[in-house]
Amino acid sequence: MNKEWESVIGLEVHVQLSTESKIFSNAPTKFGQEQNSQASLVDLGLPGVLPVLNEKTIEMAIKFGCAIDAEISSKAIFARKNYFYPDSPKNYQLTQNEEPLCVGGKVEIELPGPSRNVEGDHRWVSLNRIHLEEDPGKLTHEAFETVIDFNRAGVPLAEIVTEPDMSSSTEAVAFLNCLRNMIVYAGISDCDMEKGQLRCDANVSLRPVGTEKLGTRTEMKNLNSISNVKAAIEYEIDRQTEVLNGGGSITQETRRWDVESGSSFSLRSKEEAHDYRYFPDPDLMPVQMDRSRINELEAELPERPLDKQRRYQEAFKLPFTLTSVLCVNRELCEFFEDALQTYEAPKQVANYITNDLLRELSAASEHGDSALDVGQCKLTPAHIGTLAKIIDEGIISKQIGKEVFSEMFVTGEMPDAIVEKKGLKQSDDTDEIEALCLEAIAGNSKAVGQYKEGNTKALNALKGPVMKATKGKANPAMLDDLLKKLINKG
Numbered sequence: 001m002n003k004e005w006e007s008v009i010g011l012e013v014h015v016q017l018s019t020e021s022k023i024f025s026n027a028p029t030k031f032g033q034e035q036n037s038q039a040s041l042v043d044l045g046l047p048g049v050l051p052v053l054n055e056k057t058i059e060m061a062i063k064f065g066c067a068i069d070a071e072i073s074s075k076a077i078f079a080r081k082n083y084f085y086p087d088s089p090k091n092y093q094l095t096q097n098e099e100p101l102c103v104g105g106k107v108e109i110e111l112p113g114p115s116r117n118v119e120g121d122h123r124w125v126s127l128n129r130i131h132l133e134e135d136p137g138k139l140t141h142e143a144f145e146t147v148i149d150f151n152r153a154g155v156p157l158a159e160i161v162t163e164p165d166m167s168s169s170t171e172a173v174a175f176l177n178c179l180r181n182m183i184v185y186a187g188i189s190d191c192d193m194e195k196g197q198l199r200c201d202a203n204v205s206l207r208p209v210g211t212e213k214l215g216t217r218t219e220m221k222n223l224n225s226i227s228n229v230k231a232a233i234e235y236e237i238d239r240q241t242e243v244l245n246g247g248g249s250i251t252q253e254t255r256r257w258d259v260e261s262g263s264s265f266s267l268r269s270k271e272e273a274h275d276y277r278y279f280p281d282p283d284l285m286p287v288q289m290d291r292s293r294i295n296e297l298e299a300e301l302p303e304r305p306l307d308k309q310r311r312y313q314e315a316f317k318l319p320f321t322l323t324s325v326l327c328v329n330r331e332l333c334e335f336f337e338d339a340l341q342t343y344e345a346p347k348q349v350a351n352y353i354t355n356d357l358l359r360e361l362s363a364a365s366e367h368g369d370s371a372l373d374v375g376q377c378k379l380t381p382a383h384i385g386t387l388a389k390i391i392d393e394g395i396i397s398k399q400i401g402k403e404v405f406s407e408m409f410v411t412g413e414m415p416d417a418i419v420e421k422k423g424l425k426q427s428d429d430t431d432e433i434e435a436l437c438l439e440a441i442a443g444n445s446k447a448v449g450q451y452k453e454g455n456t457k458a459l460n461a462l463k464g465p466v467m468k469a470t471k472g473k474a475n476p477a478m479l480d481d482l483l484k485k486l487i488n489k490g
Helices: 055-067 167-184 226-243 291-299 305-314 320-326 332-341 346-366 381-392 399-411 415-422 432-442 445-452 456-469 478-489
Strands: 005-016 079-082 092-095 108-111 120-134 139-140 146-149 156-162 198-208 218-223 251-258 263-270
Touching: 005 167, 005 226, 055 120, 055 156, 055 167, 055 291, 079 381, 092 120, 108 167, 120 167, 139 346, 146 226, 167 198, 167 226, 167 381, 198 226, 226 251, 226 263, 305 320, 320 332, 320 346, 332 346, 332 381, 346 381, 346 399, 346 415, 381 399, 399 415, 432 456, 432 478, 445 478
Parallel strands: 218 251
Antiparallel strands: 005 156, 005 198, 079 092, 108 120, 120 156, 139 146, 198 218, 251 263
């Protein structure tokens, strides 16, 4: 008889730190450079060279440890993880084993709601540790040969290891998204998965529902996108379920995810720590932590994304539909708050940023424009604030505001200057608008009848021709009042 199984998932996330040089050498870390052009003698492990720790990597890891409320160790030791593989020229990797930099901690995640516009549940995922290590080189398997590029060798990585604290691919994806947002916010990494700046291995096991003992786990590798993480976890859950229900047992192993086939295959049996013969590196001294410096680094941390989202909802009364877009990007949030310094209209400003600004940036991207993010475009927070202000003051309508927005995005002109130059000020000419209203009423008796029967939306059919005739300049409030007055009078 088939049992009911529950999945247990833990993640190992490797984050490339945004340093200009590598963790143990002065070689640069720029992406996309000519093969083997950024590999120093230290990175290649040539005789007579010694590693020198990049202090910046320690500081970045500590900052993130503070962000997740981890315990910062008083001392951290680098160890040699011994293994033979072509991408490791030294035949060992410098990492941390028994004494990592950060221990414990937790990350708040936001699960998907019942729809895109509804906020989902929140929960915490516990972490086991954060430690620093060097990246190996990169192997590229071609038709009849394998090419080794050591540009990546020695690039600083923070390995973030969770507890087996998740039970579905949905939770794993939510964790990765929230983790990435926190890291980018803190300026620790860009977390661009296409550039290998964030990589993930997933440990998956099954156990009978209601039991505490963990099942035999497998490790899934080659998960180079969020969608691949989700697909690989779901595949592995289904595979293990089929094996167990068929009376078989799970082998502890490392498996490689194949994107094209949507399946995985066995790479090797899962190694244990003793297989790597860890021992402290004799060329690197233990790192002693200065509590006062830790406090300084913690003080530099920005507000956490989900904390910011809650603050925006409470302080500015913004709905989840706006905060869920706005708070994903630190630059957008800073843009939003700067715009409020010009004119305090949170909802209007947030709408312009999350709708109009992002639409224009997306369109610019599609046309190959270089101004692809908020920090590079000609439009400033003062533009947004001023536009919201002149609309609220009745100088222009919201409809005209759309036209003004597109113009100022392209030219960088202030909205009031555009309004003046193009003669876009809202018309308050009662006689002209009244005449156009009478014309609209006479030409659409059906809409008039529907309005008289209680269908207030029918008024829109009458407003349209007037707005068209005035090129959007008719004062909407005045137009509504005039139409209602004239219909009731008639």
